[in-house]
Amino acid sequence: MSQLFIGLISGTSADGIDAALVEFPDPGHARGLRLRAAHVQPWSPALRERLVALGQGGAMESLDELGRLDVQVAQAFAAAARALLEQAGVAPSQVAAIGSHGQTVRHRPSGEAPFTMQIGDGSVVAERTGIATVCDFRRRDVAAGGQGAPLVPAFHAALLHDAGEDRAVLNLGGIGNYTLLPRGGHAASAGAELAVRGFDTGPANALLDAWCHRHTGQVFDAGGGFAASGTVDAALLERLLDDPWFALPPPKSTGREQFHLEWVQARLRGGEAPADVQATLLELSAATIADALRAHQPGTARLVACGGGVRNPPLMRRIADRLPGVAVESSAAHGLDPDFVEAMAFAWLARECLAGRPGNLPAVTGARGPRVLGVVHPA
Template identity: 45%
Template sequence: MAKYFIGLMSGTSMDAVDAVLVDLSSLRPHIISTTSTSIPYDLKERLLKLNLEQFIELSELAKADYQIAKLSADTVYHLIKKTTITIKDIIAIGSHGQTIYHQPKADPPSSIQIGDPNLIAEQTQITTVADFRRRDIACGGEGAPLVPAFHRHFFHSKKEIRTIVNIGGMANITALSTNLNAPIKGFDTGPGNVLMDYWCQQQQNKSYDENGDWASSGQINHNLLESFLNDPYFTTPPPKSTGRELFNENWLNKKIKTNPLLAPEDIQATLCELTAQSITHAIEHYAPETQQTIICGGGVHNKVLMERLHTLNPHPVSSSEDFGIHPDWVEAVAFAWLAQQTIHRQPGNLPSSTGASHPAILGGVYYA
């Protein structure tokens, strides 16, 4: 019997709400339908303001919370409309929400995702699971990354040692062993697409560098690259997680000021190399026995980045599509799966990845 769940994901890039309808009745999730709704420019600007400014107006927070929830509910409507499946057939929605604050090392530690699940549940009439990260933080963890448990479920192999790399706004890795019961390392390696996207928007008036074409026209500046890689985050041992709170336009602009004569395309090429090298460094130091690296997330479409990962790593580097799941939908499927874990009262975090004191059932359930 089919077990239908919906996963909603809006990542650090703040470009869209991704939605996937998936059947989780077997070990291998079966994707039924997908859709993506772009986040309007004015809402993205509001989200960035909430994310970057030290002091915010509660009215702005309330507006963004409502707008993301409304956009999510509308996205679910369009997702279901593409199928013959009815609302009553769907067990739950797993909604990640939009992160506006992630400081697990602060006092007090916290991670805040907005997109009111009450509104999503009410407008879709589907039970909604949300606010996944804060329970892990309450257990002493980072609240991120949460996808390693799903990566183990979907990508584990008894025959080869695999490392899963998700390249969204930030990049994270999951180092899998052939032993299903072995502790799993998973952590954020640093910026994925976020700085490349920002620089492309500023200099090219484009939302992202399609195929990495602009980066390919530039030259890597090794002085600037060294300045990037000197950030203490890259040598901090896991468990660790990061976001726009650290790797943002202010961080980048301070680095660029020390190299003011660089051509914009050279900076883009160097940012691409930063992502490639920080991922590779993480694999070399924390997953040195890797036999296969599997890439998912939007970064897989950056040909220059993928070429560099192929060159820098001694083992095969492949897209998750080669293993049965399109790279654009892995995270959304993961949150559908996490919703199932919560509905079934099963843990969704991996303490060996997040640093939590114990496995925990994640999120809150908002009934239809």
């Protein structure tokens, strides 16, 4: 029998809560799934501003503030799920579970006491929706020595692996991250899973959005027009690329706490035109994305892109220009709405958790082994 799951995520950009209602026709496989409905729930401006500040390394005022934000984020996630169900005409009783990513406010997977923190209390989501809610997907992987990210490669492998060509799946969210899918075998076989790799590449949209907001008041550079109006500053680009993080080998992950406007500001010499900085930040994203693919899977024939950056033609064009011989295309060419692939992935992760199946790929995250991810809050 087919099952319905909801996936909820607000990514690094915190530009809204993506909600996806996913139908899985087969309890053991992902292929053949269908996106039944999708919805984007906007954040209240004040809450978004606070979440972005925390994600960039801002200090928490108190434990009381953390507690309030945990509940406020959960309330917003629950509202997104309810709006999605109303739009789809589906009753909560028809949904097996919600997979709720929550909002990352700190990600420190290295050091003496590695941790990752996503807020959005799953108990509140379950209580307000009447649907079992799975959350806290990343912490078990970090506890097992992994990066806790990226988690979507297992989902990408289940849907987009092809035995005839080397593929890469690129998520262009606030941070760019790859899933590398080498040809041969079958994605469901142990050998192919071990060959799947994934890692963050650095900023994709996060810096572009933040710089655009500072200088235009718009939360993102619609269509890439602001960047297209500027000229790449080669010297600034070199200074940006010189950050040691880009030279780190996988597994690796990052976020706003590493790449934020203060990081950009420290590399400016003064007097740069805002549009030129925007153009340079776009080139930084394209360069690091292309360099990473050439370094780690040079035989890639096809790059399948998803996430908000797909809607930025200059960014997609520069990635393609830097990867001659690689077919660069949207996940829409494979029947997957690029705006909701990650939300669909967390619906899948919730299903895997309830089935007692691992959701991580140790070769991707660096964890000591496969782990069932997520904490279940019953309806």
